[in-house]
Amino acid sequence: MKNKIFWLNEEEFIKRLDTFPYAEATKVNIKNAYLNFIDFMIRKKYVTDFNTPSIDGEKLDEIVENFINEKDTFGLKSVYRNSLRPIFILHNLEFNIEKYPIINYAEFxxxxxxxxxxxxxxxxxxxxxxxxxxxxxxxxxxxxxxxxxxxxxxxxxxxxxxxxxxxxxxxxxxxxxxxxxxxxxxxxxxxxxxxxxxxxxxxxxxxxxxxxxxxxxxxxxxxxxxxxxxxxxxxxxxxxxxxxxxxxxxxxxxxxxxxxxxxxxxxxxxxxxxxxxxxxxxxxxxxxxxxxxxxxxxxxxxxxxxxxxxxxxxxxxxxxxxxxx
Structure with missing residues (x-):
């Protein structure tokens, strides 16, 4: 389907992650971040099936913004934003950090x-x-x-x-x-x-x-x-x-x-x-x-x-x- 993004299930993600020259500790962090990201999409009902998760490509920016800014502090928001870069790379997606600014709603x-x-x-x-x-x-x-x-x-x-x-x-x-x-x-x-x-x-x-x-x-x-x-x-x-x-x-x-x-x-x-x-x-x-x-x-x-x-x-x-x- 046009503009559909298919996310890898956990097993496929780990296999692809192993082909990249990341340190083992980094791979663990990337894997945990990915599972957290998928869990977020399920909680927010962007996807319903963890085995074959997919989304409408038009929803990607909305999902990423909400995922990042759901966190409590600037530090956590920044960590979760940066964790998406390798996830996007592993899915052959472009990640532009300037598209996803950190918003502290309560501070305004x-x-x-x-x-x-x-x-x-x-x-x-x-x-x-x-x-x-x-x-x-x-x-x-x-x-x-x-x-x-x-x-x-x-x-x-x-x-x-x-x-x-x-x-x-x-x-x-x-x-x-x-x-x-x-x-x-x-x-x-x-x-x-x-x-x-x-x-x-x-x-x-x-x-x-x-x-x-x-x-x-x-x-x-x-x-x-x-x-x-x-x-x-x-x-x-x-x-x-x-x-x-x-x-x-x-x-x-x-x-x-x-x-x-x-x-x-x-x-x-x-x-x-x-x-x-x-x-x-x-x-x-x-x-x-x-x-x-x-x-x-x-x-x-x-x-x-x-x-x-x-x-x-x-x-x-x-x-x-x-x-x-």
Whole structure:
């Protein structure tokens, strides 16, 4: 069967192991590690028959990750990870140690409150004053801000087509919002926004702050600036520093979940959950999705954040089982 991996039974494994130039003590350790590995797969119901154990090749990364990270300490995890190398060699399988990082679940601080599900994001942004700021937050969640925030700075109204429901971004990406009613509504609301309401906590530091300021209705950009000689009376694009300040104001006003990086992570976690609403994501799968989404971040951190946010009970069970040992 395609992608099927057949593991050797104990007798066959020992015979093949004897053909390799390992020291006798090393052979004993490798044999014990192999029996431990097979026992793990049986306990977790990956295989049912010790005489002819086999697995679906697509499950290999998940099995290896779970086998390694089931152990209590970093030292044990490392030992069990390294024990798999000769086992893989004896089965003509490639073993890349970087694919299987060691994860200490219990050592991670709970960051779940910093990240938002899609429903939580919708609930939170209803308290944001300006429609354009809601769109800024959602763009970070979708990870479409662009390098140096250029997709925000140079977003033009004419690049949004509500007939085809497509938005051509400055960097060439085309965002299809046929099935994204939130994005469609935020785009319409931002286009129709005629004034901006400053945020009190930051602006209270200044001597004079208007309650709101009007936009120049002739501005061609989606995100507009205040009418001022430096902005050519509000006709120039909103620059990177101004965008960063807006994200900072939103974070100070509403909380850490509105930090741009936290929103990007939230969006990544949401995509993971929409694709496969299961705690069984492997590092390999996360790496692949990261590349597809153009997302930067450490796979182990992403996996921990995902479990903390969407499957806290799964982490709780892992930690409980370790405490019993």
């Amino acid at each position: 601080e709970d960051y779940s409150e910093r990240f938002l599900t899609k429903e939580e994001l919708i609930n939170e942004i209803q308290f944001v004053y300006n429609e354009s700021d809601k769109l800024l937050l959602y763009m970070a969640y979708l990870n479409i801000c662009g390098d140096d925030l250029t997709n925000i700075s140079y977003a033009k109204i004419e690049d949004i087509d509500f007939n085809t429901k497509e938005w051509k971004l400055y960097d060439g990406q085309v965002v299809d919002f046929k099935n994204d009613l939130l994005l469609e509504q935020l785009l319409k609301n931002t286009i129709n926004q005629t004034e901006y309401i400053p945020y009190i906590k930051i602006n209270a530091l200044y001597e004079y702050v208007p309650t709101s300021y009007k936009y120049n209705e002739n501005c061609i950009y989606l995100f507009k600036t205040r009418k001022h000689p430096r902005s050519n009376d509000g006709l120039t694009p909103l620059l990177k520093e101004g965008i960063k300040k807006t994200y900072t104001r939103l974070t100070l006003e509403f909380g850490k979940m509105f930090r741009r990086n936290n929103l990007k992570i939230s969006g990544m976690l949401n995509v993971m959950y929409e694709i496969n609403p299961s705690p069984k994501w492997t590092i390999k799968e996360i790496t692949k999705l990261k590349k597809e989404l153009g997302f930067k971040g450490t796979e182990t951190d992403i996996k921990i954040f995902y479990l903390q946010k969407y499957f806290p009970e799964y982490l709780l069970e892992i930690n409980k089982s370790k405490q019993k040992k």
